Amino acid sequence: MPLSYDVAAVGNAIVDVIAPASDAFLAEEKLDKGAMMLIDTARADSLYKRMAAGIEASGGSAGNTVAGVASLGGKAAYIGKVAKDTLGEVFRHDITAIGVHFDPTPMVGEEGTGRCLINVTDDAQRTMCTYLGAANALTPDDVDPALIEAAGIVYLEGYLFDPPAAREAFAKAARIARKAGRRVALTLSDAFVVHRHRDALLDFIAGDMDIVFANEVEVCAMFETEDFGAALKALSAKVETAVVTRGAAGSTLISKGERADVAAEPVAKVIDTTGAGDQYAAGVLFGLARGLTLAQSGRLGAIAAAEVISHYGPRPQTPLKGLAEAAGLI
Amino acid sequence: MPLSYDVAAVGNAIVDVIAPASDAFLAEEKLDKGAMMLIDTARADSLYKRMAAGIEASGGSAGNTVAGVASLGGKAAYIGKVAKDTLGEVFRHDITAIGVHFDPTPMVGEEGTGRCLINVTDDAQRTMCTYLGAANALTPDDVDPALIEAAGIVYLEGYLFDPPAAREAFAKAARIARKAGRRVALTLSDAFVVHRHRDALLDFIAGDMDIVFANEVEVCAMFETEDFGAALKALSAKVETAVVTRGAAGSTLISKGERADVAAEPVAKVIDTTGAGDQYAAGVLFGLARGLTLAQSGRLGAIAAAEVISHYGPRPQTPLKGLAEAAGLI
DSSP states (O other), rough: OOOEEEEEEOOOOEEEEEEEOOOOHHTTTTOOOOEEEEOOOOHHHHHHHHHHOEEEEOOOOHHHHHHHHTTTTEEEEEEOOOSHHHHHHHHEEEEEEETTTTTOOBBBOOOOOOEEEEEEEETSSSEHHHHOGGGGGOGGOOOOOOHHTEEEEEEEEGGGSSHHHHHHHHHHHHHHHHHOOEEEEEEEEOHHHHHHHHHHHHHEEEEESEEEEEEHHHHHTTTTOOHHHHHHHHHHHSSSEEEOOGGGGOEEETTTTEEEEEOOOSOOOOOOOOHHHHHHHHHHHHHHHHHHHHHHHHHHHHHHHHTTSSSSSSSSSSSSHHHHHHOOOO | OOOOEEEEEEEOOEEEEEEEHHHHHHHTTTTOTTTTTOOHHHHHHHHHHOOOOOOOOOOOHHHHHHHHHHHHOOOOOEEEESSSHHHHHHHHHHHHTTBBBBBOBBBOSEEEEEEEEEEEOOSOEEEEEEEEEGGGGGGGGGGGGHOOOOOOEEEEEEEGGSSSSHHHHHHHHHHHHTTTTTTEEEEEHHHHHHHHHHHHHHHHHHOOOOOEEEEEEHHHHHOOOOHHHHHHHHHHHHHSEEEOGGGGGOEEEEEEEEEEEOOOOOSSSSOOTTTHHHHHHHHHHHHHTTTTTTHHHHHHHHHHHHHTTTTSSSSSOOOOHHHHHHHHHO
């Protein structure tokens, strides 16, 4: 079967609410700066009441990533669960408007479309509180085998390792992709996800993954070490391609004995780091899907991440294709 | 009665959907660049489907203005109609989070909270298509006399001159304010509003207004002339304080024989002109409410407008109070 997509992603379909916040506000609300935590409806309501005025924009880690792939000129598809409500319409509109294939059966019921309350401090760090809502209801039935078979790389968002039915959906997607000769990628998403599911994640990686994305904190949590070099080595021993980010310190990609260390792209002013990791993944996945070298793929990721941290909002506002062309990468 | 508010505003409560667009898209959709037009639900749905991915942010002309007054450190209240839905919650959250008093009875029924689909072209011009929804249902019952009496200036948004019940709400607000010795201000909002209601607007201004805001196009439409100087003179003959804006060419304020010509504030890069006039009005109203000179009030307006056009979204992202202090105005 010919490939219709460079990347197909499975993730939490989330609309972000982004507002400025002070360190004092984070302390009052007992929020750990830079972290993501899950909250229930009651906490979402009470926290939203106290947050500053902000903007709403479609988000969700893997959703941001496929939006980035499309912005680079790639072909992408998305699998995720929204409710039949205004925010669900917004999510569907934004991801399809950028050119991503997304054709969900919206969930009808009590739960609204997922929301992420993001407090951005003056240092551009984002602190995220996610109310999953409908996103949490993803099941194996939502994974269309034909879509997975038609994608060069299937990209799975680690956040979805929490709900058992979604984890089954991951297993189904990985199985179909492997059988069709496609590559399977996973992002660890969050250190708490790693803490909660370390053994299961390690099994999943060893058995089914070709590519794993992690940031420094996540990869160290995975291998229970504070030695980044040791963690990186351990990850690259488990998976064909290991991709690890270190914020402003750049990123490292290791695949089949080859290693690329990539510098972060300079940014005039960092406004909001929301989506930095997601856009980095978009650049790398697009590069790998199109047969670019490790170093070129990492550079694409760095360029995409630099674009998204230079403004509020988790998805590119300047077409990434133009930036990648200007850098001579595509 | 002591004054609780510098400004109380009555306006269309609207949530903006802001997305980049090309000139070709405007042509295809038969949209006049820079204009505001009213659309029905069907047109809103079909236009939204074809728009690019964007962000959502609370808007509404007078809502933006009182948000600006609050950002300057002023005390402000808002009267407008939202539905009991997600966007209504977003509108209420954002305006109260910035410190504006807003305590509506949300409308329950078919109509959703009002939306404005804003296409922003590369030249930073915004072209607005408004689906009014619940905003259109404002009636005199929504005007709380105690709130009007407690505000130094009542600010009325010309867009609401269209629906008869809202126009009655204007008349009620003006009557109460005048009786309590307060000032009443009106913005003409839009050349089409002026064309549709010229005689009624002229009567309303002559009988009940102390301050009138207009841009160049609106004031020329009002007096059916292409001679800006003549239109300005005609307006200032009808109302104690006339405030007219000319975009990058600055603004002119005329009051009781005094005239101030104010330059536009320089901006490194104009991103999105949405909300420029609204923030200009915020600066001027705050200045006039606090007894600043005409020139100082105009300068405050120019500073507020410059902030809002330097980013996407119709309300300030940097507290205007700090900018006004840095300029030595407050």
